[in-house]
Amino acid sequence: MKPLLILTAMLSMSSPALADTAQPDQSRLGFSLNPEATSGVGGQWTGGSAGVSISALDFDGVNANGDDGGFGLHVGYDYDFGRFVLGTEIEIDGTDLSLGTAGTVDSIARLKIRGGYDLGRTLLYVTGGVADIETTFGSDTGGFVGVGVTYQLNDRFYVGGEILQSEFNTIGQSGVSVDATSIAVRGGVRF
Secondary structure, three states: OHHHHHHHHHHHHHOHHHOOOOOOOHHHOOOOOOHHHHOOOOOOOOEEEEEEEEEEEEEEEOOOOEEEEEEEEEEEEEEEOOOEEEEEEEEEEEEEEEOHHHOEEEEEEEEEEEEEEEOOOEEEEEEEEEEEEEEOOEEEEEEEEEEEEEEEOOOOEEEEEEEEEEEEEEEOOOOEEEEEEEEEEEEEEEO
């Protein structure tokens, strides 16, 4: 429930187009807050992107619990079909998260597929895919699902947020299984 509240707060802060308030004088902003005025049907999301993220990580498992921060890099490509945007992304998060006696998490790499709704400069999306975890006692491949929002500051730069839930069943030969939650703030450049 807490991740959903955080995402709702991010949505309300990052998307002036979704706010139910009086519209400011748009001529002084340098861009229109009206999603329809951005380009044709919605924003322009077709193209590549690359960026960084800062995340809070929380791992829960039997005898393997911990939380810490992480720093990530991502690169992806989206295709805008009008109101629907489909994309893929590769992401890697580095961390030094201790799981107590179960060892330390070094990194999580993800191959993502995402689909979202184009609201102009704001993209709301769901994502899922395959995640690989590297720890001091081995690695494991699992799946993940999540939700996110991206807001175009201008034609090149974007900011956003994402909440992901991953599951790893058997890490290395340890038999340790964990559920991992990450809440990330992201930013980058489109090309």
